[in-house]
Amino acid sequence: MRYLPQTANARKEMLKAVGVSSIDELFQDIPKTAFVDGLVDLPKHQGEIEVDRDLSAMAAKNMNADDVPFFLGAGVYNHHIPASVDYIIQRSEFLTAYTPYQPEIAQGTLQVIFEYQTFISKLTGQDIANASLYDGSTAVSEAALMAMRITRRNKVAIGTVLNPEYRKVLNSYMSNYEEREVFEGDPDGDTACVIVQSPDFFGSPHKYDKWRKKCDEVGALLVVVVTEIVSLGLLPAPLEADIVCGESQSIGIPMSYGGPHLGFFACKQKYLRQVPGRLCGMTKDADGRRSFVLTLSTREQHIRREKATSNICTNQGLCALAFTVHMALLGEDGFKRLALLNHQAACRLAEAVSCIDGVKILNDRFFNEFVIELPKPSSIVVEDLATCGIIGGYALDDNQLLIAATEMTTDDHIEEFVNTLSEIL
Amino acid sequence: MNQDRGLHYEENLLWEKEYSESSGVDLAEPEDIPLRIGVAPREEVGLPQLSEPQVVRHFVRMSTWNYSIDHGFFPLGSCTMKHNPRLNEKLARLSGFAQIHPMQPQSTVQGALELMHELQNWLAELTGLWGVCLAPSAGAHGELAGMMTIRRAHEIQGNSKRKIVLTPDSSHGTNPATAVMCGFEVRSISTQETGRLSVEAFKDALYKTDENGADIAGMMVTNPNTCGLFERNIIEISDLLHKAGGYFYCDGANFNALVGKVRPADFGVDVMHINLHKTFSTPHGGGGPGSGPICCTKDLAQYMPVPRVIKNSKGEYILETKEDRSDTLGTLKAFQGQFGMFVRALSYMKSHGSDGLRQVSEDAVLNANYILSQLKDDYHVPYEGSCMHECLLTDKKQKQYDVTTLDIAKALVEYGYHPMTIYFPLILAGTMLIEPTETESKDTLERFISTMKKIAQDVKDGKNKEFHDLPKSTPRKRLDEVRAARNPVLNYNIAS
Numbered sequence: 001m002r003y004l005p006q007t008a009n010a011r012k013e014m015l016k017a018v019g020v021s022s023i024d025e026l027f028q029d030i031p032k033t034a035f036v037d038g039l040v041d042l043p044k045h046q047g048e049i050e051v052d053r054d055l056s057a058m059a060a061k062n063m064n065a066d067d068v069p070f071f072l073g074a075g076v077y078n079h080h081i082p083a084s085v086d087y088i089i090q091r092s093e094f095l096t097a098y099t100p101y102q103p104e105i106a107q108g109t110l111q112v113i114f115e116y117q118t119f120i121s122k123l124t125g126q127d128i129a130n131a132s133l134y135d136g137s138t139a140v141s142e143a144a145l146m147a148m149r150i151t152r153r154n155k156v157a158i159g160t161v162l163n164p165e166y167r168k169v170l171n172s173y174m175s176n177y178e179e180r181e182v183f184e185g186d187p188d189g190d191t192a193c194v195i196v197q198s199p200d201f202f203g204s205p206h207k208y209d210k211w212r213k214k215c216d217e218v219g220a221l222l223v224v225v226v227t228e229i230v231s232l233g234l235l236p237a238p239l240e241a242d243i244v245c246g247e248s249q250s251i252g253i254p255m256s257y258g259g260p261h262l263g264f265f266a267c268k269q270k271y272l273r274q275v276p277g278r279l280c281g282m283t284k285d286a287d288g289r290r291s292f293v294l295t296l297s298t299r300e301q302h303i304r305r306e307k308a309t310s311n312i313c314t315n316q317g318l319c320a321l322a323f324t325v326h327m328a329l330l331g332e333d334g335f336k337r338l339a340l341l342n343h344q345a346a347c348r349l350a351e352a353v354s355c356i357d358g359v360k361i362l363n364d365r366f367f368n369e370f371v372i373e374l375p376k377p378s379s380i381v382v383e384d385l386a387t388c389g390i391i392g393g394y395a396l397d398d399n400q401l402l403i404a405a406t407e408m409t410t411d412d413h414i415e416e417f418v419n420t421l422s423e424i425l
Numbered sequence: 426m427n428q429d430r431g432l433h434y435e436e437n438l439l440w441e442k443e444y445s446e447s448s449g450v451d452l453a454e455p456e457d458i459p460l461r462i463g464v465a466p467r468e469e470v471g472l473p474q475l476s477e478p479q480v481v482r483h484f485v486r487m488s489t490w491n492y493s494i495d496h497g498f499f500p501l502g503s504c505t506m507k508h509n510p511r512l513n514e515k516l517a518r519l520s521g522f523a524q525i526h527p528m529q530p531q532s533t534v535q536g537a538l539e540l541m542h543e544l545q546n547w548l549a550e551l552t553g554l555w556g557v558c559l560a561p562s563a564g565a566h567g568e569l570a571g572m573m574t575i576r577r578a579h580e581i582q583g584n585s586k587r588k589i590v591l592t593p594d595s596s597h598g599t600n601p602a603t604a605v606m607c608g609f610e611v612r613s614i615s616t617q618e619t620g621r622l623s624v625e626a627f628k629d630a631l632y633k634t635d636e637n638g639a640d641i642a643g644m645m646v647t648n649p650n651t652c653g654l655f656e657r658n659i660i661e662i663s664d665l666l667h668k669a670g671g672y673f674y675c676d677g678a679n680f681n682a683l684v685g686k687v688r689p690a691d692f693g694v695d696v697m698h699i700n701l702h703k704t705f706s707t708p709h710g711g712g713g714p715g716s717g718p719i720c721c722t723k724d725l726a727q728y729m730p731v732p733r734v735i736k737n738s739k740g741e742y743i744l745e746t747k748e749d750r751s752d753t754l755g756t757l758k759a760f761q762g763q764f765g766m767f768v769r770a771l772s773y774m775k776s777h778g779s780d781g782l783r784q785v786s787e788d789a790v791l792n793a794n795y796i797l798s799q800l801k802d803d804y805h806v807p808y809e810g811s812c813m814h815e816c817l818l819t820d821k822k823q824k825q826y827d828v829t830t831l832d833i834a835k836a837l838v839e840y841g842y843h844p845m846t847i848y849f850p851l852i853l854a855g856t857m858l859i860e861p862t863e864t865e866s867k868d869t870l871e872r873f874i875s876t877m878k879k880i881a882q883d884v885k886d887g888k889n890k891e892f893h894d895l896p897k898s899t900p901r902k903r904l905d906e907v908r909a910a911r912n913p914v915l916n917y918n919i920a921s
Contacts, residue, residue, distance in 0.1 A: 020794075030687055039780055043775070051516075059536055097492065098499065104899040129915070134714075257526070279913070282914040283904055307605075311603040329475075331449060383532070391533070
């Protein structure tokens with residue numbers, strides 16, 4: 001077997017050195033009834049050729065964004081990833097390293113995290129950011145839990161339309177304590193935080209001053225959620241927020257059927273000790289040289305056990321690296337241009353679909369996605385478009401369809417979409 | 426003055442580099458059309474700007490400061506740092522896997538759903554646990570999913586008063602942290618004496634506040650445990666727990682000792698998580714992404730999170746929703762989970778097959794026992810007998826010479842190794858947990874053993890002072906961690 005270097009001879013010598021006559025003697029603490037009799041009921045080993053063929057055949061059955069016009073967003077976006085991003089993240093030193101618990105031999109990973117934290121705080125306009133969380137949905141739930149710890153209150157208000165997947169996850173996280181409640185609307189005196197997604201799930205950007213004021217009136221925190229981080233190159237930074245969190249898959253990370261993605265989390269300095277997840281900080285080594293190290297781990301579960309701020313003990317290290325490399329490549333001008341190109345692609349798409357008979361755009365403003373009203377149920381339209389080889393968007397209730405455009409959307413794609421949609425309707 | 430020496434390069438931060446005239450990505454020229462964003466556009470973000478060659482060199486230089494499993498031996502206990510096959514990476518990057526969206530019509534992603542369905546089957550067969558939900562993002566997230574499944578079961582069955590979760594004092598810190606997140610109270614069981622759960626200590630905890638254990642929600646046990654030992658009494662303990670009406674959550678971090686040979690369902694487990702990034706070789710990536718599917722009994726399967734992939738009567742694969750299974754606790758992660766990790770894990774499982782996986786656990790256990798047998802005279806071994814896939818030592822013998830576990834770890838760094846897990850488990854002083862994994866040859870083990878012996882000898886020879894300055898050949902020497910925590914500088918904004 002190609003991944004097992006031990007030889008039969010080495011195994012024999014080692015058993016002898018250990019002082020047992022068979023491998024099963026080393027398993028003697030395990031009750032006999034728990035052993036599998038022979039082999040488990042699964043296929044035997046396969047060579048690289050066979051495994052490659054098997055899985056490639058499965059991959060070939062999926063309609064993918066490299067091959068077809070693609071207008072689906074709703075929290076996960078089809079963006080370009082520069083070739084050098086994937087080259088860098090596949091370097092052994094990054095790909096096969098562990099969490100940087102031994103900083104003397106992990107400065108590479110640590111400096112990347114430090115740069116990642118800087119990128120996130122620049123983008124969000126917040127004082128500090130953590131080393132990343134699983135994804136946008138869990139980041140929002142962690143933000144709600146953090147706001148509840150800070151305010152010692154149990155209610156969470158949803159201000160604008162939150163991604164329904166995030167909403168479901170938030171419900172589950174809140175369900176563990178009976179006194180916790182999530183509701184749509186304005187905050188009251190028992191509200192820990194107001195969650196404002198912008199652009200909201202229907203694609204409309206929001207101003208934050210109104211929400212800041214509502215929060216201040218009742219002493220709640222303002223949590224701003226961003227699911228399309230590219231928007232921060234064109235829309236104002238949510239400076240009014242106490243916590244800004246969400247999803248950064250759009251930069252450097254493929255859609256991969258929903259994961260792994262990259263949850264980001266940033267906040268004001270005063271909440272530092274309540275932040276979930278890992279933090280990387282700057283320090284010096286014994287020779288006084290600038291160095292980086294995981295810090296404030298006293299908040300974490302391995303020390304605090306049942307008193308920890310969160311049970312999270314990982315970040316999305318490699319995804320954060322991909323993000324950092326892609327952001328470094330884009331730079332100030334590139335990132336802003338990328339945002340503008342996304343918006344302009346959506347403007348072109350809006351222009352084109354609004355010419356179709358019976359189709360109406362419902363947004364008065366948008367970044368790179370918006371809702372259209374169709375003359376028939378959107379779920380049927382999405383299926384019909386798929387049959388014609390187009391991934392057509394996210395079917396909302398009734399006749400509404402959420403569609404997105406990015407820098408990957410060409411005029412040909414838009415033309416094909418409009419023509420096909422006209423035929424279907 | 427240039428600090429570079431040989432292949433050691435100093436590398437500044439992105440924000441400290443000269444601002445390039447142009448971006449490292451050439452994007453199309455924007456058009457001159459009015460904005461429809463409804464707010465004033467942002468002016469400045471505050472990012473650096475570099476060309477592609479500068480960016481590539483920056484990250485390649487930083488990568489050279491990292492140790493990795495591809496560099497060498499990585500005996501990090503409880504972390505299972507095994508070889509990461511590159512076939513897995515290749516397959517996860519196929520357009521048909523990487524370039525698909527989680528909300529595409531299910532008719533357009535039948536191959537992805539088929540892959541998930543097959544992975545569910547492999548995990549079910551390997552654990553003996555019928556219900557599999559792949560969604561949790563990492564080990565701790567799997568724990569949350571598993572414990573919430575237990576909570577949901579009690580709630581639906583009208584046993585919401587069951588609030589206490591038992592866990593050994595040697596457990597991973599995430600276990601008690603997770604139990605509290607789920608609204609449970611934690612009751613710790615002492616294992617210090619023998620490194621194992623005793624039936625007596627377990628009974629004391631089980632019946633402490635109710636003679637029938639009617640207030641017990643369940644227990645969280647890692648098996649093999651964090652001392653690298655199999656819990657010999659586990660069947661008796663799980664029987665007592667079940668009789669009292671509690672569920673057995675098994676932390677699957679150490680599944681590498683059992684895979685293909687022993688099925689956790691057969692020693693009483695009701696629900697467990699699997700770390701695809703440990704047992705099934707998906708790369709650790711410098712701290713994630715992980716993936717922590719859960720497997721549970723038929724009884725508990727109705728309560729676990731959605732979605733799981735099911736095959737309908739027409740032979741189509743579909744994702745179930747809350748409407749399909751009303752007793753579910755709901756959703757714990759947007760979409761279907763860390764799908765890219767599913768591809769890698771299935772590629773690995775198919776490569777090994779039933780025969781290869783069995784050999785994995787046997788070689789992992791043999792390698793750990795070999796190290797234990799060769800080092801037992803040089804280092805203190807707190808618990809007698811053979812170990813499973815990792816062995817536990819302490820610094821008791823070295824401490825009398827003023828050399829601690831931390832010094833030993835840093836000496837290993839100096840000699841070109843990643844150290845073992847140190848100061849965990851917490852139940853003893855100065856612990857060192859060594860997990861070699863099955864992907865190391867005898868030759869590698871011999872070298873490591875001789876290095877450990879040399880360290881022990883140097884300590885005896887009175888070279889203790891030299892230890893405190895190690896490592897000295899690494900890009901950085903020991904770091905001032907107190908300074909980092911006292912005055913947190915978490916980004917370049919604060920630093921400048």
